[in-house]
Amino acid sequence: MAVDPIGLNILSSPAVSSAASKTALQATDSSFWNNLQEALGQVDKMQQEASLSAQQLALGNEDFLHNTMIAYEKASLALQLTIEIRNRLVESYQEIMRMQM
Numbered sequence: 875m876a877v878d879p880i881g882l883n884i885l886s887s888p889a890v891s892s893a894a895s896k897t898a899l900q901a902t903d904s905s906f907w908n909n910l911q912e913a914l915g916q917v918d919k920m921q922q923e924a925s926l927s928a929q930q931l932a933l934g935n936e937d938f939l940h941n942t943m944i945a946y947e948k949a950s951l952a953l954q955l956t957i958e959i960r961n962r963l964v965e966s967y968q969e970i971m972r973m974q975m
Contacts, residue, residue: 924949
């Protein structure tokens, strides 16, 4: 049985009950949200590591400036990627809402 992401039930067989398809859809939704939360947590962790590295550099505990710069670049790239993904999702949603039925 294929999971129908839109909820049209075109891909599911008639023998499958709607309760089973709802359970499969909920499992897909929860795994998506879990993956999203995990990815956002990793971006936040990179931001915190960059901040900690800058603090250590300011206190004189970090010997090399390039380590701090690398941490900041990693955090910056991760945040830029996250923002771009969000923008694409919003654009996709707006495009779907503009479609005429």
